[in-house]
Amino acid sequence: MKTAWTVDQIRRAEATIMGEPDPQTGVAPGDDGTLMRRAAAGLAAAVLRELRPASGRTVHLLVGPGNNGGDALWAGAFLRRCNVRVRAHLLTGRGHEAGLAALLRAGGTVTDVEGLHQPCDLVIDGLFGIGGRAGEPDRAIAEAIGDTPVVAVDVPSGLASDSCAPSGLRADLTVTFGGHKIAHLTQPDRCGPTELVEIGLDLDATGPPALRQWEAADVAAAWPVPTRHDHKYTRGVVGIDAGSAAYPGAARLALAGALNTGAGMIRHLGDADVSLLAEFPSVVLAEGRCQAFLAGSGWGDRDTRAARARLTEWTDTAPCVLDADALRPDLLDGLDLSDSLLTPHAGELARMLGVERSEVEAEPMDAARRAADRFGATILLKGGLQYVATPGETTVQMPVPGPAWTARAGSGDTLAGACAALLATGVDATLAAVLGASLQALTAADHPGPRPPERLAERFPDTLAALLAER
Numbered sequence: 136m137k138t139a140w141t142v143d144q145i146r147r148a149e150a151t152i153m154g155e156p157d158p159q160t161g162v163a164p165g166d167d168g169t170l171m172r173r174a175a176a177g178l179a180a181a182v183l184r185e186l187r188p189a190s191g192r193t194v195h196l197l198v199g200p201g202n203n204g205g206d207a208l209w210a211g212a213f214l215r216r217c218n219v220r221v222r223a224h225l226l227t228g229r230g231h232e233a234g235l236a237a238l239l240r241a242g243g244t245v246t247d248v249e250g251l252h253q254p255c256d257l258v259i260d261g262l263f264g265i266g267g268r269a270g271e272p273d274r275a276i277a278e279a280i281g282d283t284p285v286v287a288v289d290v291p292s293g294l295a296s297d298s299c300a301p302s303g304l305r306a307d308l309t310v311t312f313g314g315h316k317i318a319h320l321t322q323p324d325r326c327g328p329t330e331l332v333e334i335g336l337d338l339d340a341t342g343p344p345a346l347r348q349w350e351a352a353d354v355a356a357a358w359p360v361p362t363r364h365d366h367k368y369t370r371g372v373v374g375i376d377a378g379s380a381a382y383p384g385a386a387r388l389a390l391a392g393a394l395n396t397g398a399g400m401i402r403h404l405g406d407a408d409v410s411l412l413a414e415f416p417s418v419v420l421a422e423g424r425c426q427a428f429l430a431g432s433g434w435g436d437r438d439t440r441a442a443r444a445r446l447t448e449w450t451d452t453a454p455c456v457l458d459a460d461a462l463r464p465d466l467l468d469g470l471d472l473s474d475s476l477l478t479p480h481a482g483e484l485a486r487m488l489g490v491e492r493s494e495v496e497a498e499p500m501d502a503a504r505r506a507a508d509r510f511g512a513t514i515l516l517k518g519g520l521q522y523v524a525t526p527g528e529t530t531v532q533m534p535v536p537g538p539a540w541t542a543r544a545g546s547g548d549t550l551a552g553a554c555a556a557l558l559a560t561g562v563d564a565t566l567a568a569v570l571g572a573s574l575q576a577l578t579a580a581d582h583p584g585p586r587p588p589e590r591l592a593e594r595f596p597d598t599l600a601a602l603l604a605e606r
């Protein structure tokens with residue numbers, strides 16, 4: 136599991152070691168340079184690995200006015216000791232004093248922007264770190280970098296650390312300090328792989344992390360495996376009302392998702408299409424008790440009164456997954472959704488919040504959190520990267536990400552079925568969302584290509600078997 140922290144948390148953790156910085160000078164009373172040198176040593180080690188062999192190679196440093204530039208300058212001084220040629224470009228004409236002195240003492244040089252056009256093997260981006268404002272890089276600098284590999288110091292410059300929005304330089308590797316920032320997990324295309332250097336910050340003391348990204352091993356560890364004492368009812372019965380005359384396939388897709396995720400039993404409670412059940416002989420039409428429900432996938436324009444009656448009855452009875460056409464404020468308002476899961480994509484979430492889709496896409500994590508509080512329900516915001524927000528909880532969960540092959544009509548229906556099967560086992564809505572979305576993504580990663588969603592769902596058990604074998 137990777138955890139990410141806000142800039143405020145990083146700054147507070149730093150302050151417990153060095154004291155509060157003076158508001159005028161920005162200098163902390165206990166700052167003896169230790170943290171910066173730890174950071175710079177980790178950065179230099181990562182650069183040496185990238186350069187291998189390093190001796191005789193040339194590195195350019197992009198140096199900004201703050202401590203991010205200081206890290207780059209100190210790293211440059213360390214690299215000099217390994218016979219790396221180092222040229223620093225001070226973007227604003229100044230740089231961290233002690234770092235600059237160390238680099239010059241070690242035989243590094245300072246160059247102007249023209250000097251950056253000379254060939255080099257690697258660029259260290261130390262313009263701005265967590266003190267940076269979002270913005271695109273200066274054109275002259277972007278041109279000077281060209282195709283040269285870039286190692287970003289802490290965060291790619293111009294990428295806002297607390298944000299999900301892309302901006303700034305693009306890095307091939309980001310070396311970060313103390314803890315991941317939100318942008319590392321939400322902007323992998325800008326950051327490249329991220330390497331974490333421990334510098335001794337106690338981030339747990341600053342409160343819960345902002346974001347947690349799940350990995351395959353975490354999914355395996357958390358999966359609700361049936362025990363010897365289970366039977367079909369204790370494993371959980373799922374009631375599914377999906378599909379309509381306009382979207383008949385939604386029922387089949389949702390059933391495929393639930394069956395292949397491991398429900399104890401499934402009741403098909405939508406407009407029954409018995410021919411559908413020939414393919415799924417274990418699915419029953421009989422009404423009876425259910426431990427979880429799924430409603431809304433492929434409903435189309437269902438009569439509001441009937442939809443509302445169904446949702447009221449079901450949400451009063453058991454945890455529900457509400458998807459697609461059930462995700463309308465006029466249907467949701469007033470329901471007790473405290474143990475339920477809503478599974479919107481960005482367009483649906485925008486409609487739920489009464490905002491533009493672009494607003495959700497710009498800051499998806501915030502939008503998911505707002506919707507969780509607004510509706511009092513756990514939200515799984517679907518898309519390329521997915522966010523699970525729980526009402527009243529600070530930490531947003533990010534399921535294992537998968538390839539975009541899944542981005543096709545019907546994947547949402549199978550995912551909703553998977554989440555409903557998990558809810559029926561008794562796990563909470565947050566875990567059901569994370570496990571269901573991760574299972575789909577991991578399966579898509581194992582089976583790249585344009586596989587229709589119902590066929591992908593048939594592979595869920597194989598993915599699960601492989602995951603559990605590692606547990």
Ligand SMILES: NC(=O)C1=CN([C@@H]2O[C@H](COP(=O)(O)OP(=O)(O)OC[C@H]3O[C@@H](n4cnc5c(N)ncnc54)[C@H](OP(=O)(O)O)[C@@H]3O)[C@@H](O)[C@H]2O)[C@@H](O)CC1
Binds near residue numbers: 267288
């Ligand atoms: N915290 C820790 O635990 C540790 C932190 N460490 C390192 O310190 C880094 C943070 O350093 P920092 O606070 O000095 O801020 P930094 O990112 O260098 O930038 C601030 C300067 O840039 C300027 N500026 C910003 N954006 C701009 C723009 N778009 N265009 C132009 N100017 C812009 C900004 O100006 P202002 O916004 O004030 O006008 C200000 O002058 C952190 O990322 C890590 O690398 C490590 O050493 C180890 C321990």
Ligand SMILES: Nc1ncnc2c1ncn2[C@@H]1O[C@H](COP(=O)(O)OP(=O)(O)O)[C@@H](O)[C@H]1O
Binds near residue numbers: 539
């Ligand atoms: N870029 C992407 N990369 C990976 N998965 C994606 C991407 N975009 C969407 N998905 C997945 O595709 C599915 C689309 O869901 P949705 O838009 O609700 O489709 P539908 O309602 O037609 O089934 C979701 O399960 C989501 O996780």
Ligand SMILES: [K+]
Binds near residue numbers: 260263264288289
């Ligand atoms: K940087």
